[in-house]
Amino acid sequence: MKKTLNPLLLFLGLSFLLGCQGPKTDSSAQSAAAAASTGAEPAGRENIAYKWGKMALTATAYDTDRFSPRPTITSRYLGLIFVAVFDAWSRYDEQAAPVYLTGIDRRPAEERTLTNKEKAISYAAYHAMKEYYYTDSMMFKGFMQGLGYDPELMSMDPNTPEGIGCLAAKAVIEARMDDGSNQYGERGGGPYADYTGYQPVNTPDENVDINRWQPKYFSDGAGGRFAPECLTPYWQEVQPIGIQSADQFRPGPPPVLGSEQLKKEVAEVVEMQANLTDEQKALVEFMRDGPQSVQQAGHWLKFAQDVSRRDQHTLDEDVKMYFYNQVTAMDAFIASWDSKMHYDFARPYALVHEYYEDQDIMGWGGPGKGMIKMKGQDWRPYSPATFLCPPFPSYTSGERGLRRSPQAVYGQR
Numbered sequence: 001m002k003k004t005l006n007p008l009l010l011f012l013g014l015s016f017l018l019g020c021q022g023p024k025t026d027s028s029a030q031s032a033a034a035a036a037s038t039g040a041e042p043a044g045r046e047n048i049a050y051k052w053g054k055m056a057l058t059a060t061a062y063d064t065d066r067f068s069p070r071p072t073i074t075s076r077y078l079g080l081i082f083v084a085v086f087d088a089w090s091r092y093d094e095q096a097a098p099v100y101l102t103g104i105d106r107r108p109a110e111e112r113t114l115t116n117k118e119k120a121i122s123y124a125a126y127h128a129m130k131e132y133y134y135t136d137s138m139m140f141k142g143f144m145q146g147l148g149y150d151p152e153l154m155s156m157d158p159n160t161p162e163g164i165g166c167l168a169a170k171a172v173i174e175a176r177m178d179d180g181s182n183q184y185g186e187r188g189g190g191p192y193a194d195y196t197g198y199q200p201v202n203t204p205d206e207n208v209d210i211n212r213w214q215p216k217y218f219s220d221g222a223g224g225r226f227a228p229e230c231l232t233p234y235w236q237e238v239q240p241i242g243i244q245s246a247d248q249f250r251p252g253p254p255p256v257l258g259s260e261q262l263k264k265e266v267a268e269v270v271e272m273q274a275n276l277t278d279e280q281k282a283l284v285e286f287m288r289d290g291p292q293s294v295q296q297a298g299h300w301l302k303f304a305q306d307v308s309r310r311d312q313h314t315l316d317e318d319v320k321m322y323f324y325n326q327v328t329a330m331d332a333f334i335a336s337w338d339s340k341m342h343y344d345f346a347r348p349y350a351l352v353h354e355y356y357e358d359q360d361i362m363g364w365g366g367p368g369k370g371m372i373k374m375k376g377q378d379w380r381p382y383s384p385a386t387f388l389c390p391p392f393p394s395y396t397s398g399e400r401g402l403r404r405s406p407q408a409v410y411g412q413r
Contacts, residue, residue, distance in 0.1 A: 041114055041314050041315070042314075042315070043312040043313060043314055044308055044309045044311075044312045044313060045305075045308070045309055047308075047313065047314055047315040047318055048118045048121065048122060048147070048315055049085070049121060049315045049318035049319045049322065050305060050308050050309075050313070050318050051147075052085065052121065052122065052125040053301055053304070053305055053308075053318065053322055054305065055125070055129070055139075055140070055143055056078060056081055056082075056125075056129065056298075056301065057294050057298055057301055057302060057305075058136075058139075059129060059133040059136050059139070059140075060074050060077070060078065060133075060294045060295060060297075060298045061292035061293065061294050061298075062133070062135070062136055062292070063077075063133060063135075064292060064293045064294070064295060065292055066135060069293060069295055069387075070192075070231065070232070070295075071231075071295040071296050071297065071333065071398070072231065072232045072235045072238075072333050072337065073181070073192060073232065074294075074295050074297060074298065075295070075296065075297035075326075075329050075330045075333045076132075076181055076238065076330055076333075077132040077133060078297050078298065078301060078326045078329070078330070079241065079297070079326045079327050079329065079330030079331075080128060080132065080172050080173075080176055080330075081125060081128045081129055081132060081326075082319075082322045082323045082325075082326045082327070083099050083100065083172050083241065083323065083327065084124040084125065084127070084128040084168045084169045084171075084172040085121045085124050085125050085128075085168075085319055085322070085323070086098070086099070086319055086320070086322075086323035087099055087100055087101035087124065087168040087171065087172065088101070088120040088121050088123070088124035088161075088164050088165045088167075088168035088169075089117055089120060089121050089124075089315075089316070089319045090106075091104055091105070091106050091107050091120065091164050092106075092107050092111065092112045092113075092116055092117045092120060092161075093106075093112070093316070094106075094109075094112075096320075098168070098171075099172075099241065100168075100171040100172050100175045101164075101167060101168045101171045101172075102171070104158045104164060104167060105158070107164075114315065115161075116161040117161070117315055117316075118147075118315065119149065119161035119162055119165065120161035120162070120164045120165040120168070121165060121315070121319060122144065122147055122149055122165060123149070123153070123155075123161070123162045123164075123165025123166050123168075123169070124164075124165040124166070124168040124169045125165075125169075126140055126141075126143075126144050126149075126151060126165075126169075127154075127165070127166055127169035127170070127173075128169040128172060128173070131169070131173050149162075153166075154166055156170075176239070179238055179239040180234070180237035180238040180239055181235075181238050182195055182234070192232065194229075194230075194232070194233050194234050195234055196233060196234040196237070198230060198233035198234070198341070200212070200213055200214065200215055200230060200344075201213075201344070202214035202215070202350075203215065204216060204217050204227040207350060207354075210257050210346060210350065210351070210354045211256045211257055211345065211346055212344050212345070212346060212393075213230070213344050213345065213346055213347065213392070213393040213394070214346065214347075214350045215227040215228065215229070215230070215391065216347075216349060216350075216388055216389055216391075217388075218385065218386055218387060218388055219385035219386050220386070221386050228391035229391065230391060230392050230393075231390070231391050231392045232337070232392075233341055233392070234341075235333065235334060235337035235341075236334060236337045236338035236340075236341050236342070238334050238337075240330070240331045240334045240335070241327050241330065241331060242327050242328065242331050243331050243334075243335065246334050246335055246337070246338035247335075247338045247342070248335065249335050250335075250338055250339050250342065251339060251396060253343060254343060254345045254395040257354070262351070263355065266348065266351045266352055266355045266356075267355075269348045269351075269352060270352060270356065270361055270362075270363065270379070273363055273364060273371075273379075273381075273382060274361070274362035274363060274371055276364075276371075276382060281382065284382055284383075286299075287299065287399065288383070288384075288387070296329065296333075296398070296399065296402040297326060297329040297330065297333070297402065299402075300325055300326070300329050300402065301322065301325060301326060304318075304321050304322055304325045307321065308321070329402055332398075332401045332402050333398060333401075333402070335401065336396055336397070336398040336401045336402075337392075337398070339395060339396045340392055340393040340394070340395060340396070340398070341393065343393065343395050344393050345393050345394050345395035346393075346394065347389055347390075347393070347394040348381070348389075348394065349379075349380070349381055349388065349389045352376060352379045353376060353377045353379065355376065356375075356376025356377070356379065357375070357376050357377050358375055358376065358377070359375065359376045360373055360374070360375065360376075361373070361374060361375075361376050361379065362374075363378070363379045363380070364380065364381075364382050366380070366385070367384070
């Protein structure tokens with residue numbers, strides 16, 4: 001039976017939802033040599049858990065290049081990869097309980113060595129990454145060889161670290177084969193296709209209900225335009241890990257057209273954009289971060305790696321931190337999508353057009369134009385024409401949920 005994480009910890013994290021080129025090698029050989037000469041355990045960027053985290057970020061960036069941003073899907077990839085790593089490591093820890101790796105005994109104290117932990121988590125990470133980021137399997141194979149491991153080895157011996165690693169990855173993959181993500185197209189329509197029959201009330205050319213989400217036209221970068229479909233409108237059906245259900249933290253409804261609250265909030269959006277500081281613009285651009293984006297869950301893995309380098313984490317510390325970090329991000333997406341698809345609420349883009357039609361306002365005029373006077377219906381988000389706004393309903397904010405939930409986890413560490 002599936003085990004869940006500490007519910008209080010996940011509550012503290014997810015309750016914030018209610019408010020709203022090839023892989024680079026590490027260049028610190030000197031510090032690694034120093035650690036080896038003193039007998040100290042590799043720390044920070046030198047520990048193998050950190051190195052697998054960096055590999056996961058590289059794979060996520062490549063996935064974005066190949067398939068365009070799909071933050072829900074990659075949050076699941078990252079979450080499950082680090083569940084596999086944690087489960088393998090747990091058999092070499094005195095107390096940790098695995099999520100999916102059941103029926104495998106904890107190894108005796110004399111076997112709980114760094115060498116065994118490194119090997120176990122490497123085989124778990126390798127086989128999990130091959131499953132989820134399969135197009136980069138050769139990159140992972142080369143990385144394993146660089147670590148001194150045989151990537152062709154597929155042991156199922158629970159008495160060896162390589163066997164435990166392989167079994168951990170296998171347990172995660174099998175447990176999540178029909179978890180609602182439609183990874184294999186098992187629910188119809190092909191891999192990751194919608195199987196709920198969602199259809200937006202509004203079309204890109206006609207907004208018949210201002211309170212509901214409206215698809216928007218994006219530039220294709222070649223003189224044409226297209227309107228992206230709603231991203232994974234079924235993601236609330238994905239099985240979470242640390243929370244009881246997708247709707248456990250569903251907030252109350254958003255304000256609607258005609259309410260003073262919505263009028264005030266739309267005015268705040270216009271005012272905020274007209275007065276964006278350089279720091280705020282840089283934050284927006286960081287979260288978008290170009291063609292090879294690691295997306296929201298990946299950003300939090302990046303921050304975790306920053307912490308690891310700063311505090312010189314050991315393998316044990318990084319395994320636990322990445323596990324909590326990425327499982328929380330994965331569940332935050334599921335909870336956020338529950339609210340988004342339940343309320344199907346409009347994005348600020350359409351709401352500003354509705355409230356300020358034919359009125360003069362200040363807004364971003366596009367690249368190189370800065371803030372200019374324009375009519376309300378010409379307002380656009382501070383975002384490139386090739387990605388004007390996220391293609392899914394707005395409420396609650398997935399971005400804010402993804403910021404707040406890992407922050408809460410770090411606060412409880």
